[in-house]
Structures are given as structure tokens and as C-alpha cells.
Amino acid sequence: MSARGGYGDIFAGHQRKKKVPVPTVRAERDLVVEDAASGFCGAVVGFDRSYDGDFVKLEDGRGAVRLFALREAAFLIDGKPVTLVRPTAPAPQPPTRSASGSTRVDNLRARVARTSxxxxxxxxxxxxxxxxxxxxxxxxxxxxxxxxxxxxxxxxxxxxxxxxxxxxxxxxxxxxxxxxxxxxxxxxxxxxxxxxxxxxxxxxxxRPAAVGIEAWPVVPRGEDWKTGICARLGWGTPQQGWRRVYDAxxxxxxxxxxxxxxxxxxxxxxxxxx
Missing domain, CATH: 3.40.50 (Rossmann fold)
Structure with missing residues (x-):
């Protein structure tokens, strides 16, 4: 009697199980998850990054906040393992209005200059x-x-x-x-x-509020207006004052x-x- 015939198949019942894929979930703010290792349960409130990689901030019902590494299958949602990933920032949308308040026209070549x-x-x-x-x-x-x-x-x-x-x-x-x-x-x-x-x-x-003042100072007639303004506001030279105005x-x-x-x-x- 062979060893296989006398004792049966020693590999029976020990077949390697297929690895079940773990779903990936975007860690949107206020998503409630559980850290699989510690059992800490909380809502996503932010992220952090160090030389060790990305971390998610979870806040529990008592206001305690803890950091957890964003690793594969490290969290549970409804008792099932998931891999959290940091959400990507949405692409910035081009403004629909120009600085003058008019409708912005994109991808349009500037027309040939008018005579006017x-x-x-x-x-x-x-x-x-x-x-x-x-x-x-x-x-x-x-x-x-x-x-x-x-x-x-x-x-x-x-x-x-x-x-x-x-x-x-x-x-x-x-x-x-x-x-x-x-x-x-x-x-x-x-x-x-x-x-x-x-x-x-x-x-x-x-507008005065745009440059951070309550009102434009009064400069007496006969005094250079820009020089007088800069002296009264402590803006330095008129060149320095102009930079403040323009940037505002x-x-x-x-x-x-x-x-x-x-x-x-x-x-x-x-x-x-x-």
C-alpha cells in the first residue's frame, strides 16, 4: 500500500485560498472608519504627511484625534477591510468672470488692434x-x-x-x-x-478699504499729493506707495x-x- 493510498492525500483541505481583493475607498471628510489594529473608530477630519508617508486624522465621538498610516487593508467600514486613499484635489476651474466683471472669453486670440x-x-x-x-x-x-x-x-x-x-x-x-x-x-x-x-x-x-486704510488723507493744495499721502500713511516713497496701491x-x-x-x-x- 502506498503512502498516499494508506493515509490519503496529505494536501487535502490545505489548498491555498485565493486572496480576496480589498476595496479602495476615498477618505472623504466625515467618513467614519475603524482602525483594524487598535479598534479606534472615528470620522476623517484631515491628513498629515511625514517621511513615513501619508496619515489620516480620525476624530472619535469624544473629540479625541489620532493619526493612522494610510496602509493597505488597515481600516474597516461596517466590519469589512478597506484601503483608504487620500482624495485628490479637484482641478481648479477657470474663472468665468474677468477682473472687470465681464464674461471671460477663453482660448480666444486677441484681435488686431483697432485704430480707435x-x-x-x-x-x-x-x-x-x-x-x-x-x-x-x-x-x-x-x-x-x-x-x-x-x-x-x-x-x-x-x-x-x-x-x-x-x-x-x-x-x-x-x-x-x-x-x-x-x-x-x-x-x-x-x-x-x-x-x-x-x-x-x-x-x-x-477704495480705501482695499489698501487697508479708513480714508485717504487730506493733502493741502501746493504739496505734491503722492508724496504727501505716502508721508502721512508711512508708505515711504511714492514708488513704494504705488506698489501698495497697485497690488491692492x-x-x-x-x-x-x-x-x-x-x-x-x-x-x-x-x-x-x-
């Missing part, structure tokens, strides 16, 4: 207009140029020659009744539109309504069909 132009007094005015309306201007093909002072307006208009299809919109600081600015911008013809705001400088058209503007919400309305009218003027 928008002119502003200085480089700071141009920078703030670009900051807020840059997307709109590129979509419409509108170029913004600075005059380096309103006194140059007359000569620039003579050189440019406004006419049908070649309009000029002019943005002016301190455009109030009786001011020098008002006198320089009257009677310029149907192809020139002048709009502006009542503020002494375009800095002042930025992220959208039209950081600007005063008179400036917003003035720029919007100019864009409409230079882009409307004639």
Missing part, C-alpha cells in the same frame, strides 16, 4: 485700467496709451486726427466743474469722448464707481459701430 484708442493721463492710470479691464481690451482690440500729462492732449489729437473709425476716448483725473482739466477737454469734436472721475489722482479712485487692486470691486463708469463708457465709445 483710449488715452489716459499717466502710467499709473494705464496700469490700473490694464489691471481691471485688460482682458476686455484684448478681446476688443483696444490699445490704451498714456499722455504723460493732460497738457499734451491738444497736440496728440492734432497728430492722431480723430474721425469715423478712429475715435479717441480720454480718461481724465479730477474732472470737476471749473477745473483746469475741464477747460482742456471741452469742444473736442464728435469723435472724441472725455470721461473722468472727481478724484485728485487715480490712486484716490481705489484685484478687480473692479476695489475701485470707486466713478472710475468704473468712466472706463466702461470709454470702452463702449471706441468699440461701438459707427
Amino acid at each position: 484708442r483710449i488715452w489716459v493721463e499717466g502710467v499709473h492710470d494705464a496700469a490700473l485700467v490694464e489691471r481691471v479691464w485688460g482682458h476686455d481690451l484684448r478681446v476688443e482690440g483696444v490699445v490704451v496709451e498714456h499722455l504723460e500729462g493732460l497738457d499734451n492732449l491738444g497736440a496728440r489729437l492734432t497728430e492722431f486726427g480723430p474721425g469715423p473709425g478712429a475715435r479717441v476716448g480720454v480718461l481724465v483725473d479730477h474732472l470737476v466743474t471749473g477745473s483746469k482739466e475741464t477747460q482742456l477737454t471741452t469742444g473736442l469734436g464728435p469723435h472724441v469722448l472725455v470721461t473722468g472721475h472727481p478724484f485728485i489722482d487715480v490712486w484716490q479712485a481705489v 487692486v484685484g478687480s473692479f470691486r476695489d475701485l470707486e464707481p466713478p472710475l468704473i463708469g468712466a472706463v466702461e463708457r470709454l470702452i463702449d465709445f471706441v468699440t461701438e459701430p459707427e
Whole structure:
């Protein structure tokens, strides 16, 4: 009698069991799981990472928080083993609105520049207009140029020659009744539109709250306005102060309504069909 015949198959009943796959579960916040090793049961409240790898934070019903390594089959849900994985962050969605509040147009080439132009007094005015309306201007093909002072307006208009299809919109600081600015911008013809705001400088058209102050200080007539503002606010030089102002503007919400309305009218003027 052979050994196999006398004692039967010694391997019977000892067949290797197939490994049951353990499901993978995203460790979303507030998911309740149990640590298989310790029996600690809690809700997911966060994650941590060290040289040992990723860890999940679980908080039990008494408020105790413990860290557990995200290892295979290390947790139980309803008594069944699972492998927790850290959720991946959703891909950031492109904004649907531009800084000016208009609908953003994506994947569109900037059109060829129009002949019509928008002119502003200085480089700071141009920078703030670009900051807020840059997307709109590129979509419409509108170029913004600075005059380096309103006194140059007359000569620039003579050189440019406004006419049908070649309009000029002019943005002016301190455009109030009786001011020098008002006198320089009257009677310029149907192809020139002048709009502006009542503020002494375009800095002042930025909301005080945006730059972290309660109000813009009063600077006496005869004193350089930007220098006086920086001295009273402790901002250093006007160059340093400008950086504060520029960085504080992220959208039209950081600007005063008179400036917003003035720029919007100019864009409409230079882009409307004639």
C-alpha cells in the first residue's frame, strides 16, 4: 500500500485560498472608519504627511484625534477591510468672470488692434485700467496709451486726427466743474469722448478699504499729493506707495464707481459701430 493510498492525500483541505481583493475607498471628510489594529473608530477630519508617508486624522465621538498610516487593508467600514486613499484635489476651474466683471472669453486670440484708442493721463492710470479691464481690451482690440500729462492732449489729437473709425476716448483725473482739466477737454469734436472721475489722482479712485486704510488723507493744495499721502500713511516713497496701491487692486470691486463708469463708457465709445 502506498503512502498516499494508506493515509490519503496529505494536501487535502490545505489548498491555498485565493486572496480576496480589498476595496479602495476615498477618505472623504466625515467618513467614519475603524482602525483594524487598535479598534479606534472615528470620522476623517484631515491628513498629515511625514517621511513615513501619508496619515489620516480620525476624530472619535469624544473629540479625541489620532493619526493612522494610510496602509493597505488597515481600516474597516461596517466590519469589512478597506484601503483608504487620500482624495485628490479637484482641478481648479477657470474663472468665468474677468477682473472687470465681464464674461471671460477663453482660448480666444486677441484681435488686431483697432485704430480707435483710449488715452489716459499717466502710467499709473494705464496700469490700473490694464489691471481691471485688460482682458476686455484684448478681446476688443483696444490699445490704451498714456499722455504723460493732460497738457499734451491738444497736440496728440492734432497728430492722431480723430474721425469715423478712429475715435479717441480720454480718461481724465479730477474732472470737476471749473477745473483746469475741464477747460482742456471741452469742444473736442464728435469723435472724441472725455470721461473722468472727481478724484485728485487715480490712486484716490481705489477704495480705501482695499489698501487697508479708513480714508485717504487730506493733502493741502501746493504739496505734491503722492508724496504727501505716502508721508502721512508711512508708505515711504511714492514708488513704494504705488506698489501698495497697485497690488491692492484685484478687480473692479476695489475701485470707486466713478472710475468704473468712466472706463466702461470709454470702452463702449471706441468699440461701438459707427
